[in-house]
Amino acid sequence: xxxxxxxxxxxxxxxxxxxxxxIIFFSFFxxxxxxQEKLKVNYKHLTYLPKNYNTDTSKYPLVIYLHGGSQKGNNxxxxxxxxxxYLVDQGKEFDFIMAxxxxxxxxxxxxxxxxxxxxxxVISKYRVDKSRVYVxxxxxxxxxxxxxxxxxxxxxxxxxxxxxxxxxx
Numbered sequence: 001x002x003x004x005x006x007x008x009x010x011x012x013x014x015x016x017x018x019x020x021x022x023i024i025f026f027s028f029f030x031x032x033x034x035x036q037e038k039l040k041v042n043y044k045h046l047t048y049l050p051k052n053y054n055t056d057t058s059k060y061p062l063v064i065y066l067h068g069g070s071q072k073g074n075n076x077x078x079x080x081x082x083x084x085x086y087l088v089d090q091g092k093e094f095d096f097i098m099a100x101x102x103x104x105x106x107x108x109x110x111x112x113x114x115x116x117x118x119x120x121x122v123i124s125k126y127r128v129d130k131s132r133v134y135v136x137x138x139x140x141x142x143x144x145x146x147x148x149x150x151x152x153x154x155x156x157x158x159x160x161x162x163x164x165x166x167x168x169x
Contacts, residue, residue, distance in 0.1 A: 038113035038151075045118060046076055048088045048098040049126065059129040061096040062122060064115075066137030066144045072103050083138060096134075097126050109144025115152055130155075 050060060065084040072078075079085040085100045099122050103109055122128060133155055135145050 038111075040116055041112045041114050042117045042121075043101040043103065043114040044074065044076055045099050045101040046079055046085055046088075047100075047122070047126075048084075048094065050095050050097065051093050053097075053127075057127070059127045061132035061134060062126075062128045063094075063096050063098045064118065064133070064135045064148075065098055065100040066109055066135065066148075067100065067102065068137070068139030070139075072105050072107070074102070074104060076102055078102070084136075096132075097122065097128060103144075110147040113151070115148050115155075119152075119155055 053060070063084065067079050067083060067085075070078075071081060079100050079102055080089040083100075084094075084098055088094070088098065099118055101114055101118055103114075119133070123130065135148050137145055
C-alpha cells in the first residue's frame with residue numbers, strides 16, 4: 001500500500017506541489033544550521049524614535065529597514081538617499097522605532113550574523129514590543145530579508161520587501 005501511494009503521488013500533478021513543500025521544509029532546517037555558523041558582527045546603524053517616545057511609557061513596534069546595494073559602505077549618510085531613512089531625514093514622523101543598519105562593502109546581508117547584535121542592542125536600549133518586530137527593505141535586501149526571516153523566525157512578526165533581486169552565493 002505504501003509503495004502504491006508513493007507511486008501515485010509522484011506520478012500525478014501533485015508531484016510539483018510535494019516537491020515545493022519538501023524544498024521549503026528542508027530549506028528551513030538547512031538555513032537554521034547555516035545561521036549558527038555565521039560570524040556575529042555589529043553593523044553601524046541609524047536609529048529613529050517616535051516623537052512621543054520620551055513622554056510616554058508604551059512599547060513600540062520595531063521596524064528594521066535594510067537598504068539597497070548602492071548604499072553599502074561605512075557612511076551612514078548614504079542610507080538617507082531613499083526609503084525610511086530618507087523620510088525620517090525629511091521630517092516624516094512614525095509611530096515605531098526604526099533601526100537601519102548599513103551593510104559593509106563586499107558583504108551581503110546573508111554573509112554574517114548582524115541581526116542578533118542589532119536586535120539585542122535595540123531591545124536592551126529602547127521600549128520595543130517584541131511581538132511587533134518587522135523587517136523590510138528593497139532591492140538586494142529582499143534576499144537579506146528572506147534570509148533574516150529564515151535565520152530568526154522567532155524574532156520577526158512580519159517581513160516585507162520590494163523589488164527582490166536574486167543573488168546566489
